Amino acid sequence: MLPTSSSSAPSAEGPASTGSPKRGRARENAILAVALELVAEAGFEALTVDAVAARARASKATIYGKWKTKDEMVAEALRRQSEGRAVLAPDTGSLREDLLATAGEMAAALRGKNGVSLVSLVEAVRDHRDLRDAARSQVERASLKVGAAIAEQAGRRGELRQGADVPACLQLTLGQLLFDALFTGQVPGRDEQERLVDRILLPLLENPQRETGSSPPSPAG
Numbered sequence: 001m002l003p004t005s006s007s008s009a010p011s012a013e014g015p016a017s018t019g020s021p022k023r024g025r026a027r028e029n030a031i032l033a034v035a036l037e038l039v040a041e042a043g044f045e046a047l048t049v050d051a052v053a054a055r056a057r058a059s060k061a062t063i064y065g066k067w068k069t070k071d072e073m074v075a076e077a078l079r080r081q082s083e084g085r086a087v088l089a090p091d092t093g094s095l096r097e098d099l100l101a102t103a104g105e106m107a108a109a110l111r112g113k114n115g116v117s118l119v120s121l122v123e124a125v126r127d128h129r130d131l132r133d134a135a136r137s138q139v140e141r142a143s144l145k146v147g148a149a150i151a152e153q154a155g156r157r158g159e160l161r162q163g164a165d166v167p168a169c170l171q172l173t174l175g176q177l178l179f180d181a182l183f184t185g186q187v188p189g190r191d192e193q194e195r196l197v198d199r200i201l202l203p204l205l206e207n208p209q210r211e212t213g214s215s216p217p218s219p220a221g
Helices: 021-041 049-056 060-066 069-082 095-111 119-127 129-158 166-184 190-205 208-212
Strands: none
Touching: 021 049, 021 060, 021 069, 021 119, 049 060, 049 069, 069 129, 095 129, 095 166, 095 190, 119 129, 119 166, 129 166, 166 190
């Protein structure tokens, strides 16, 4: 849901024997990858265990033996997806461009660039606690890591306002993009992303002293 370095699904390695923990894990990953493929194709509500079993060439007993419900299965797929990713932050040389790059990645995730569209999971996330917890964990983890990196970079360049909370602003950005997508029927494009960054994020984050070129105030006392 934020910039990452790998694909969006657990590795689908095909049928494998469950004779060892490693092979059993590979088989589970293959089933979970199929579940995410089907969600990406038709949405969570249309997902069935029958369809997962048929495409993964697995028995329903095998699937139900590991995951009691389809939301539990998809939540586990999202968790493993997150575990396999290295969260990356842009480093463009300016705070504004870093924020624009991150907003662009968020918009791509909402559209389903890597498979599962976040918009397609909104209703399911609302109704299913396992999915809600998995999605929230991904967003919080990525916001903290990317936000901390952007803050550190901007701080070195003297761009960051004292006390600025970049991770919170990234969560605000995702929330606004998702809100607009739900109520307009389309994910905000580049122009809308620029307005969000320039009118909302930069006034909250940018160092006003750097903008005016004046010297920072002397320490009190």
